[in-house]
Amino acid sequence: MKLSKIKKIIGAGASTMMIAAAIPAVASAADQQTRGNIGGYDYEMWNQNGQGQASMNPGAGSFTCSWSNIENFLARMGKNYDSQKKNYKAFGNIVLTYDVEYTPRGNSYMCVYGWTRNPLMEYYIVEGWGDWRPPGNDGENKGTVTLNGNTYDIRKSMRYNQPSLDGT
Template structure:
């Protein structure tokens, strides 16, 4: 969901899911989701494939599937903490598993991602309210490292160096409907397919640049793709 102009785009997507405005990472434009669409949370069982916009829980984990309707995209819930995705000719989609309420905990992940055309990101992604913020810790991506908005500085965490950006999203879909909000981005300079994200380190780093989060909303290890490409990912969250 994004539209951050995506910072690529982040801003909208996820937000959208709940009210259906979604976010995204921003490479330029967050997912523009119809803010009027409402996704109904549901429960899912293991090895369930979902190809329509939906949020819910599976074996204690929160999951999300969202697409702007262009091309095709699906998420397969292999278990509570493991999923795979496929997409083709996609306009914009974001999917992943995690928690209905984010925190500063430490998240480990492993997996793989491949794509052709368009842009793809694997990120620790979430939202906060009061203030309304969409945030990304980008771990893997195709092509050159993304970056948009105002560059703030760097942080070293979990064996990597991350560049920090702040990006204003104006009248974009969010978890509270169409709104103006900030996107906080931390982009790993050397992408990895597995690793650890100490979320509190990024919360502290953002705050050090005056970029404060509010009350945490959902938080997922997300795959996001846009721009007409095709590909797939397989991710496990530990």
């Protein structure tokens, strides 16, 4: 799947391009995790239990990644506004322009990802997926929205006793 210079407007506190092989769980001491900042962009690679082969090569505003024989893997890059401790409305619209080449194999997906506070909400804008279409049958269907010729399903699901920006 090739998406060329798609512009998204998001009113939110943190935005990240993410490629994941599954939804991440809580990090443990056995996990392989790399975080950093390059060219003003925050990046993270996480490989649950350090299994298989996983790599991420970050650049200033871009990255490549690959994985095989993993349990659960995440690679992401973007802006982290969390340190500013502002309500998401204080940021106004955040415009993301990105170009991605994503070749899904197995259970993986490519999305824009972030969190808001007050209300505490985790969101995914899923652009492409492999064998499993997130969020599966989970949650309540809230309708669809069309942006730049792409149609997105809106789903709401509640998470209880799960990790978040503000603890469990």
